[in-house]
Amino acid sequence: MQRVALFGLIALLVLTGSQVVAQDYDAVEITSVEVAEGIWMLEGAGGNLGVMIGEDGTFLIDDQYAPLSEKILAAITGLGGEAPRFVLNTHYHGDHTGGNENMGEVGALIVAHDNVRARMQIENPSEVFGLTFPPSPEAALPVLTFSETTTFHINGDEVHVFHVRDAHTDGDALIWFKRADVLHTGDIVFNGIYPYIDEGSGTIAGLVAACGDILAIIDGDTAIIPGHGPLADRDDVIAYRNFLQSVHDVIMPMVRDGMTTDEIVDANPLQPWDETWGQGFLDTEAFTRVAVTAIRNELE
Numbered sequence: 001m002q003r004v005a006l007f008g009l010i011a012l013l014v015l016t017g018s019q020v021v022a023q024d025y026d027a028v029e030i031t032s033v034e035v036a037e038g039i040w041m042l043e044g045a046g047g048n049l050g051v052m053i054g055e056d057g058t059f060l061i062d063d064q065y066a067p068l069s070e071k072i073l074a075a076i077t078g079l080g081g082e083a084p085r086f087v088l089n090t091h092y093h094g095d096h097t098g099g100n101e102n103m104g105e106v107g108a109l110i111v112a113h114d115n116v117r118a119r120m121q122i123e124n125p126s127e128v129f130g131l132t133f134p135p136s137p138e139a140a141l142p143v144l145t146f147s148e149t150t151t152f153h154i155n156g157d158e159v160h161v162f163h164v165r166d167a168h169t170d171g172d173a174l175i176w177f178k179r180a181d182v183l184h185t186g187d188i189v190f191n192g193i194y195p196y197i198d199e200g201s202g203t204i205a206g207l208v209a210a211c212g213d214i215l216a217i218i219d220g221d222t223a224i225i226p227g228h229g230p231l232a233d234r235d236d237v238i239a240y241r242n243f244l245q246s247v248h249d250v251i252m253p254m255v256r257d258g259m260t261t262d263e264i265v266d267a268n269p270l271q272p273w274d275e276t277w278g279q280g281f282l283d284t285e286a287f288t289r290v291a292v293t294a295i296r297n298e299l300e
Ligand SMILES: [Zn+2]
Pocket: 091, 093, 168, 187, 196
């Protein structure tokens, strides 16, 4: 119970930034949208899920929070699928890995980048949220990890998994369903809203580079499941990359000039982007702090 309550607290903070509202998992509904034959995006609370269902079994990308596992499994059943054979974590954050233990219990093999497993074994502090994300239980850890790429040959498709360096975290993966032409970006892409960037390991330069990697894979027909926000297309990724580059261009000189984080927040350098990008779960101040930290990470 303690752990569930703690995950609830993380959900509340991650989803709403500085605004405190109650996260009621009982009220969360899992909705689905089919993005290609046999592949869906599922939304509930936390990161967007990707699910592929076919005769070889169910392949699930991320699993949100532990209290939602039963609902996620019911949604997969409703789409005609069995319990997941594989769960691929896009990165270590609790709104993407919280259901790992439950999915493992129903038979899933949990797969992720090496650093996902490493991060889940330690405490990860967040200044913006004013808390420390605790280590995950042993049963929640990925049991198969990779360093650069891996490929699943399943349901008549090739599912290519690529690591991108020091972007949203230090363990991000992009997942591309080659035949279906669907790409799950994990939290490399927050579609249309200010992103959270891992304070311990994320960098904006890495995110810009990762967006470049995405644009090298996709074309105008590729369906893109972002980590957060609605389904995306190539134009959304281009707009997001350009926005991130602008943030980098504006904040980097302030950091190099030796300004403190509070001084940069007071200068409000992201005001020009606020109306377009500031309508999500991070307000300008929270995102400015996140961006400054990500720029400092880059200089280390
Ligand atoms: Zn994340």
